[in-house]
Amino acid sequence: xxxxxxxxxxxxxxxxxxxxxxxxxxxxxxxxxxxxxxxxxxxxxxxxxxxxxxxxxxxxxxxxxxxxxxxxxxxxxxxxxxxxxxxxxxxxxxxxxxxxxxxxxxxxxxxxxxxxxxxxxxxxxxxxxxxxxxxxxxxxxxxxxxxxxxxxxxxxxxxxxxxxxxxxxxxxxxxxxxxxxxxxxxxxxxxxxxxxxxxxxxxxxxxxxxxxxxxxxxxxxxxxxxxxxxxxxxxxxxxxxxxxxxxxxxxxxxxxxxxxxxxxxxxxxxxxxxxxxxxxxxxxxxxxxxxxxxxxxxxxxxxxxxxxxxxxxxxxxxxxxxxxxxxxxxxxxxxxxxxxxxxxxxxxxxxxxxxxxxxxxxxxxxxxxx
Amino acid sequence: xxxxxxxxxxxxxxxxxxxxxxxxxxxxxxxxxxxxxxxxxxxxxxxxxxxxxxxxxxxxxxxxxxxxxxxxxxxxxxxxxxxxxxxxxxxxxxxxxxxxxxxxxxxxxxxxxxxxxxxxxxxxxxxxxxxxxxxxxxxxxxxxxxxxxxxxxxxxxxxxxxxxxxxxxxxxxxxxxxxxxxxxxxxxxxxxxxxxxxxxxxxxxxxxxxxxxxxxxxxxxxxxxxxxxxxxxxxxxxxxxxxxxxxxxxxxxxxxxxxxxxxxxxxxxxxxxxxxxxxxxxxxxxxxxxxxxxxxxxxxxxxxxxxxxxxxxxxxxxxxxxxxxxxxxxxxxxxxxxxxxxxxxxxxxxxxxxxxxxxxxxxxxxxxxx
Numbered sequence: 001x002x003x004x005x006x007x008x009x010x011x012x013x014x015x016x017x018x019x020x021x022x023x024x025x026x027x028x029x030x031x032x033x034x035x036x037x038x039x040x041x042x043x044x045x046x047x048x049x050x051x052x053x054x055x056x057x058x059x060x061x062x063x064x065x066x067x068x069x070x071x072x073x074x075x076x077x078x079x080x081x082x083x084x085x086x087x088x089x090x091x092x093x094x095x096x097x098x099x100x101x102x103x104x105x106x107x108x109x110x111x112x113x114x115x116x117x118x119x120x121x122x123x124x125x126x127x128x129x130x131x132x133x134x135x136x137x138x139x140x141x142x143x144x145x146x147x148x149x150x151x152x153x154x155x156x157x158x159x160x161x162x163x164x165x166x167x168x169x170x171x172x173x174x175x176x177x178x179x180x181x182x183x184x185x186x187x188x189x190x191x192x193x194x195x196x197x198x199x200x201x202x203x204x205x206x207x208x209x210x211x212x213x214x215x216x217x218x219x220x221x222x223x224x225x226x227x228x229x230x231x232x233x234x235x236x237x238x239x240x241x242x243x244x245x246x247x248x249x250x251x252x253x254x255x256x257x258x259x260x261x262x263x264x265x266x267x268x269x270x271x272x273x274x275x276x277x278x279x280x281x282x283x284x285x286x287x288x289x290x291x292x293x294x295x296x297x298x299x300x301x302x303x304x305x306x307x308x309x310x311x312x313x314x315x316x317x318x319x320x321x322x323x324x325x326x327x328x329x330x331x332x333x334x335x336x337x338x339x340x341x342x343x344x345x346x347x348x349x350x351x352x353x354x355x356x357x358x359x360x361x362x363x364x365x366x367x368x369x370x
Numbered sequence: 371x372x373x374x375x376x377x378x379x380x381x382x383x384x385x386x387x388x389x390x391x392x393x394x395x396x397x398x399x400x401x402x403x404x405x406x407x408x409x410x411x412x413x414x415x416x417x418x419x420x421x422x423x424x425x426x427x428x429x430x431x432x433x434x435x436x437x438x439x440x441x442x443x444x445x446x447x448x449x450x451x452x453x454x455x456x457x458x459x460x461x462x463x464x465x466x467x468x469x470x471x472x473x474x475x476x477x478x479x480x481x482x483x484x485x486x487x488x489x490x491x492x493x494x495x496x497x498x499x500x501x502x503x504x505x506x507x508x509x510x511x512x513x514x515x516x517x518x519x520x521x522x523x524x525x526x527x528x529x530x531x532x533x534x535x536x537x538x539x540x541x542x543x544x545x546x547x548x549x550x551x552x553x554x555x556x557x558x559x560x561x562x563x564x565x566x567x568x569x570x571x572x573x574x575x576x577x578x579x580x581x582x583x584x585x586x587x588x589x590x591x592x593x594x595x596x597x598x599x600x601x602x603x604x605x606x607x608x609x610x611x612x613x614x615x616x617x618x619x620x621x622x623x624x625x626x627x628x629x630x631x632x633x634x635x636x637x638x639x640x641x642x643x644x645x646x647x648x649x650x651x652x653x654x655x656x657x658x659x660x661x662x663x664x665x666x667x668x669x670x671x672x673x674x675x676x677x678x679x680x681x682x683x684x685x686x687x688x689x690x691x692x693x694x695x696x697x698x699x700x701x702x703x704x705x706x707x708x709x710x711x712x713x714x715x716x717x718x719x720x721x722x723x724x725x726x727x728x729x730x731x732x733x734x735x736x737x738x739x740x
Contacts, residue, residue, distance in 0.1 A: 002587060002615045004560055005477050005532050013621040021438050038435065047434045053427065056631075060423055063635065064414045064600035068391050093605070094463060094627040101624070105500050107375050110480055130475050130622050162375050190374055217372060230434035233630035235463070245372045251383040252500050254471070257464040260603035261426075261631045265433065 009129065016126060020333050031331050037361060039351040040333035042171070042199070042309045044230035044279055045286070046354065048265070049272035055264045067260045074263055077270040078238060082210055082223070087243045090250065091266075093257025096198060096224045096237030097123055103220070104131035105252035106245075107162040107192060115156050115164040117148055118342030119172060121196065124165040125341065133162070139342060145303060146173035146311075150181045157189045164189065167196040169203055172337055172349040174305025176207060186216050192245070195221045199307035201228040201276075202283055207306075213240045220245065227308060228279050229269040234262040283308050286352035293362040294350070297369050311337070314346040316369060323348060326368045332361055379499065386496060390703050401701050407731060409721040410703035412541070412569070412679045414600035414649055415656070416724065418635070419642035425634045437630045444633055447640040448608060452580055452593070457613045460620065461636075463627025466568060466594045466607030467493055473590070474501035475622040476615075477532040477562060485526050485534040487518055488712030489542060491566065494535040495711065503532070509712060515673060516543035516681075520551045527559045534559065537566040539573055542707055542719040544675025546577060556586050562615070565591045569677035571598040571646075572653055577676075583610045590615065597678060598649050599639040604632040653678050656722035663732040664720070667739050681707070684716040686739055693718060696738045702731055 003011075019041040026033050075086045082089070092098030100123055108114070110132035116124050117138030128135055138152035153164060164185060168177040186193050193216075195209050200223070210221045220241035226232035236258065239249075269275075290310055294302040299316035314323050323346070324336040337347035353361060373381075389411040396403050408415075445456040452459070462468030470493055478484070480502035486494050487508030498505055508522035523534060534555060538547040556563050563586075565579050570593070580591045590611035596602035606628065609619075639645075660680055664672040669686035684693050693716070694706040707717035723731060 001560070002562070002612065002618070005562065006618050007477060007479055010476055010618055010621055015620050016439075016625045019436070022435065023438055027442075041436050043436070044434045047431060052433070053430055056426060056430070057423065059603075060426070061417060063422070063603040064417045065392065065408065066389070066411050066413070066596070066602045067605070068393055069386075072397075094624050097624060097626065106380055107377060109377055110502075132480070190371070192372070192375065226436070232436045232626075233429075233433040235437070235626060235629050242372065248372070248376050248380055250385050251380055254464050254467060255386045256467065256602075256605060257627070259605050259629055259632055262629055 009132070013129070019335050020328070022333070025328060025331070025333060029329065035331045036333065037331060037353055037357045038333045039353050039357070039361060040335045041232065042227060042307070042351045043232050044228060044283070045352060045357060046230065046279055046282065048230035049269050049275040051272045052265050052268045055268050056261055059260055059264050062260055065260070067256050067258055067263060069255045071258070071263045074267050077267055081270050082240065084210065084214065084240050088213065088240055088246060089238055090241070090246050090253065091236065091238045091258060093235060093254060093259065093262065095226050095232070095235040096196070096222050097127070098254065098257060099222055099237050099239040100124060100127045102249050102253045103163060103192065103194070104128060104133065106249050108133045111160065112162045113158060113160045115153055115161060117152060117166070119337070119340040120165065120167045121171045122339060122341070137342065140170060140173055146170065146175055148177045148181055150184055153185055154188055157191070161189055161191040164191055164193045165196065166193060169199045169305065169307040171199070171307070172309065172311050172335070172340055172343070172347070174303055174307045174309060174311055176203060176306050179209070182209065186219060190218060193219050195219060197221050198224045198227055201280055202287070202308045203306040210240055213242065217242050225266050225269060228276065228283065230279065231265050231269060234259070234265045236262050236266045283352055286355060286358055289355060289358045290350060290352060290362070293358065297365065299369055309349050309351040312348050312350055314348065318346065320346040320348055323368065327364070330364050330367070332364060379502070383499070389705050390698070392703070395698060395701070395703060399699065405701045406703065407701060407723055407727045408703045409723050409727070409731060410705045411602065412597060412677070412721045413602050414598060414653070415722060415727060416600065416649055416652065418600035419639050419645040421642045422635050422638045425638050426631060429630055429634050432630055435630070437626050437628055437633060439625045441628070441633045444637050447637055451640050452610065454580065454584065454610050458584065458610055458616065459608055460616050460623065461606065461608045461628060463605060463624060463629065463632065465596050465602070465605040466566070466592045467497070468624065468627060469592055469607050469609040470494060470497045472619050472623045473533060473562065473564070474498060474503070476619050478503045481530065482532045483528060483530045485523055485531060487522060487536070489707070489710040490535065490537045491541045492709060492711070507712065510540060510543055516540065516545055518547045518551055520554055523555055524558055527561070531559055531561040534561055534563045535566065536563060539569045539675065539677040541569070541677065542679065542681050542705070542710055542713070542717070544673055544677045544679060544681055546573060546676050549579070552579065556589060560588060563589050565589060567591050568594045568597055571650055572657070572678045573676040580610055583612065587612050595636050595639060598646065598653065600649065601635050601639060604629070604635045606632050606636045653722055656725060656728055659725060659728045660720060660722060660732070663728065667735065669739055679719050679721040682718050682720055684718065688716065690716040690718055693738065697734070700734050700737070702734060
């Protein structure tokens with residue numbers, strides 16, 4: 001019996017529930033993919049750089065060969081993009097998820113502690129639990145529009161604290177953490193403080209904390225190609241931290257996980273600054289359209305956001321599951337926030353769409369809310 | 371200081387040393403990539419299916435979307451190819467490495483034991499150590515042409531044994547394990563017995579043990595797209611085992627790690643049986659050419675192989691490192707076997723090439739050996 005050898009902890013796990021894919025909705029509701037609007041996974045509605053195509057074709061002749069574990073061309077482009085030396089960058093082949101997992105492999109022994117203020121990105125918790133960590137929960141305070149409660153972090157720091165996760169802009173709430181609060185935390189612990197900047201490109205430029213990783217030994221900033229670069233489908237993420245930490249992480253990181261095609265996609269995305277700029281400007285515009293549109297519904301409360309999604313509280317008595325189901329029937333995918341720990345109440349998360357998608361969504365919403 | 375929080379075990383790790391890439395040799399020796407012959411990583415010298423191209427282009431418009439965690443089209447094709455129900459298959463996004471890692475996450479608590487007969491594929495050991503396992507070494511007996519010493523496994527089985535790794539055909543020795551020996555091990559333990567069939571397509575058809583996974587609860591067979599399918603660059607591997615084990619493994623497996631482009635590549639590879647057959651027939655022929663060619667060198671001992679590579683012992687007094695370096699200067703990459711634990715002596719591993727590559731390699735070899 002396989003039960004006899006499975007880890008006790010794993011027996012209590014449930015599989016991760018990802019946002020729904022177009023393919024899934026297409027099959028389930030028999031809807032034409034062209035009529036599906038996906039506002040559920042914080043993706044870039046304008047796709048990815050058109051420059052990727054040609055280079056991918058050239059790479060097909062090399063697919064029988066293992067990828068280079070560290071691609072020097074990609075490292076150089078990333079270094080220029082971030083203004084960070086190559087030696088301070090680690091690139092992951094399963095997006096930022098792989099960087100998170102690699103941190104666990106590097107720092108976590110069973111029983112070590114990880115501090116996670118909630119509600120936030122669920123992957124921190126999942127990865128920590130898999131690697132045997134105990135979780136100490138801090139909080140983003142609902143009463144203060146989900147502002148980080150710094151004391152909820154500071155009071156949880158102990159001898160066994162290894163990692164603190166700060167998502168900023170925070171997923172799913174959309175707000176950012178004050179710089180001085182992050183400083184306070186960095187200075188209060190030897191643990192690695194992770195500043196997850198997956199959505200930083202949608203925030204005000206002066207807020208970007210990436211370069212702090214060169215200043216603080218115990219800071220790692222997390223970045224990704226899954227959001228503004230429109231490459232969630234090829235899974236490239238990266239971490240920026242001190243050289244020493246990179247060296248340790250490289251010892252336990254999966255060696256070949258970044259595929260040849262993903263490497264090409266990332267390189268070409270970095271070389272197409274025009275598409276980047278387009279995505280940023282229009283992404284912010286789309287967020288404003290959605291924010292202003294959603295505010296008009298009296299039975300919805302929408303939170304301000306510095307990311308490419310908006311948190312929405314449903315106040316018309318409908319459960320979030322029911323609400324999402326009604327949208328799905330009409331071809332619209334949003335995220336039911338039931339899966340976010342520490343978010344009591346009825347919430348959905350709506351990602352930015354193209355302007356046409358935003359309008360259609362707001363229109364369809366009238367069927368459900370009014 | 372980050373040292374204060376790094377796991378003790380990680381401090382003793384060294385980074386994995388992969389086989390050298392063409393890109394690396396190109397840069398280091400300034401050799402035209404067309405003049406480099408790569409016989410170092412057990413890849414398919416004929417590349418991958420030509421049918422992949424068109425479908426990849428169609429997928430570019432979807433790259434901004436997360437991949438489906440389980441792609442039903444791929445599962446159906448894999449099920450037909452292996453003649454195994456979909457529910458018994460788990461697909462990994464970092465090749466078979468991810469399946470190995472997922473087994474560790476599912477079964478290993480710190481201090482649990484993993485049995486690994488050596489010399490063999492080094493990833494078992496690396497992954498086990500990362501997850502806190504203790505390793506008990508068995509052996510492939512050099513005195514008997516690397517036949518598995520079954521007692522070296524049986525004598526190591528204890529209450530804490532969680533996984534036993536049997537690579538067959540074994541990497542780097544090329545020989546297979548007797549079916550009755552595998553049966554003996556399966557029946558002697560409750561631990562998960564992994565039969566790594568990465569190279570099975572190059573063996574005699576009647577040897578394939580994949581279907582045993584439906585018979586034995588504690589068997590997992592490991593397969594890959596990196597070898598005969600010529601897709602090492604996109605990292606797709608899979609495991610076949612009982613449904614219950616799959617269910618546990620899915621709880622801790624990285625959710626999105628199989629990229630959209632890798633999914634397409636795998637599907638199209640499975641649909642191109644002609645290329646598969648071509649690769650199999652010519653791969654075996656290439657192995658024979660190399661085997662017969664290498665046997666003519668009195669100062670080399672070549673071992674018979676059922677895989678797409680040959681183990682070669684160097685008996686002219688040269689160290690394997692020096693030998694490989696001489697080949698590299700001439701544009702030929704083979705694998706220095708120094709990195710394989712338990713292989714004392716001077717060995718290299720030579721992968722099959724195209725017929726032209728085989729001939730050029732055998733020709734160049736004369737410069738070095740005679």
